[in-house]
Amino acid sequence: MHTVEDPNDENFRDLDNLLSLDPSEEDHVGQGRELALVADELEAIKRAEALAGAQPDRWVNFGVAGDDYADLVRFRRGDS
Template sequence: MLGEDFCDLHGLPGVEREDGEQNFGHEIGVVGESAEALQLAEQELGAHPTRWCNQGVAGGDYLDYVRAGRPNGTPR
């Protein structure tokens, strides 16, 4: 169940597509270096260049974000 204490990012549901299938993401490109991947994410997805974290802390960061009331105005 999703709620204020949920932080298992692997357990988040995918986005349902129009055909009823689950979409767990899409590839925006293939690059050879991590710096290129970050640059691509910034250009194509509007990712903020200073708001990256590794997979080991992403769940905790997400939990802090949820508990702060999703300050960027994202839907619940």
């Protein structure tokens, strides 16, 4: 789980390097906090929903998360 600052910048797509809002993570940018360790994907999704309030219809593939973030920034600006 990552609790990070939202730079609101469509050009910032390297989500691993967003600044943490948790001062204890300051030296560990991109690592986040482990909520659970499970054997399969479906159990991981269930745990994320239960432990962190993750929304089942809001999951994205890591490979496109930066592009999705840029789309969100443009949408919030009204550029979509």
